[in-house]
Amino acid sequence: MSEHEDAQQLSTEWSRSMGLRLPVVNAPMGGVAGGRLAAAVTAAGGLGMIGMGSAGSAPALETQLPYLDGVDGPFGIGVVDWVVRERPELLEMAIAARPRLLSVSFGTDTAWVARVREAGIVTATQVYDAEDARRAQDAGIEVLVARGEEGGGHGAAGMNMLPLLDAVLKVAEVPVLAAGGLAEPADLELVLAAGASGAWLGTRLAACTESLLSDAGRAALVAAHGTDTVVTEVFDVGLELPWPAKFPARVLRNEFTGRWVGHEAELAADASAHAALSAAAAADDLRVAPVDAGLGVGAVTAVRPVGEVLRELCAGALHLRNEGHH
Ligand SMILES: Cc1cc2nc3c(=O)[nH]c(=O)nc-3n(C[C@H](O)[C@H](O)[C@H](O)COP(=O)(O)O)c2cc1C
Structure with a gap:
């Protein structure tokens, strides 16, 4: 059996419904996950996402979108609540780009949900406890990302990924993706076995060849x-x-x-x-300037193409799953 067919066995109901071959999503990392990374993740069978962080803007998104032209598969866009409230034209452009999935994170204002759903775009947000999950779900958000405090970049501290995933799965009536510190095949296998519909990977993919990082x-x-x-x-x-x-x-x-x-x-x-x-x-002087990274950063040991990293993660996770059945 080819590696390609193999990895597809990891798919979940949600990943199949989204038209993905792999149940993985790259986190929308501002300044890191541009169009090139998203296109490469989608080409590898996952959901490639463009991230617009605190420096996100309509012109910045406009420069990243052309990388997705002609890519065979769906893509997503992720924005930050306070940024799109300061710059509403960024949300407008994100909707007009017709992504398969749009995430708005770090806010409590859910006025965007109805508009995005009406445009036929799947809605997502990151949640940090069961109460958050309930609120998001009641507001009509269709995909919950349970983001544990192991994760890189911004997020509420308080719950580790696995207890959080369990707590969110208990209240969720919609698909739940796991996020925070997922870096190795065993992590992927673990969250899928626990009931996650997919993995939302940030740090593990941030140093890949295609990212916007210097x-x-x-x-x-x-x-x-x-x-x-x-x-x-x-x-x-x-x-x-x-x-x-x-x-x-x-x-x-x-x-x-x-x-x-x-x-x-x-x-x-x-x-x-x-x-x-x-x-x-x-000046990109990193002795002083920030580099966002989660606890999985130790697994990042080389700069590699994202397709290669995803294939290895998924093939490894599948191998562990099959071994467990023996
Ligand atoms: C470099 C970097 C930038 C990030 N920027 C954003 C962002 O702009 N919007 C967002 O929703 N999340 C952002 N995040 C958080 C991710 O969505 C996700 O919660 C996190 O990467 C998951 O943990 P991991 O990094 O351990 O995989 C960022 C994370 C990193 C590492």
Whole structure:
């Protein structure tokens, strides 16, 4: 049996309904998951997603969309609640792009749901506890992403991925994807066995050849171990971004986190530290500027094409599943 046919055996009811060969979605990572990464994930059989983060805008999305032209398979777009409320034209463009799935995360305003559903687009959001899951589901959101605190980038801290997945599955009447720290074949096999309809993978794919990261960003992820991250709001305070306090970010530790974690109030009042951080971010100086990464970062040991990483993950997960049946 070919590797291709093999991996398709991992599919779930949800992944088949979405027209996917693999039950995997790349997380919509702002500044990382552009059109090239999304196109490569879709080409590999997963759901490729373009991420528009805090710097997301309609022009930025417009430059990423052409990479999806002619790609054989569905794609998605993910945006951030406070960003689309500041820049509503970004949500308009995302809807007009006709993705198969649109996620809006990090907010409680669900006015977008009806509009997106009316356009025939599947709605998704990230949830962090059973109450969140219930609220999202009651608002008509069709796919819940149970994102554990192991995950990279922004998200509520509090629950580890597996207990969260169990809690969300108990209340969910809609498909649930698992997210947070999923990096190895065993992780994928585990969440599918637990009842997830698919895996939402961020960090594991962030250093891939097709991502928007700079070479320095990729190198930082490759060099980092699973013990090198911290959950903090210091970069959002320093860059004066209006992230809700409920959503700190998991990032790689660096000189900036070393200096400011635990001193957030002092940082908030220090204009020169803000200016230095902005300059470092503009210069891609990662001793100071942020690199989002989850606990699975230790599994990122080389820069590789995303199709290769996904095939290996899925073939490995399938192998583990079949072994378990013996
Ligand atoms: C570099 C990076 C950027 C991210 N940007 C976004 C974003 O713009 N929007 C979003 O909904 N989630 C974003 N996330 C969070 C992911 O959606 C997801 O929760 C997380 O990647 C899952 O954990 P993992 O990184 O351990 O796989 C980002 C994550 C990373 C690692």
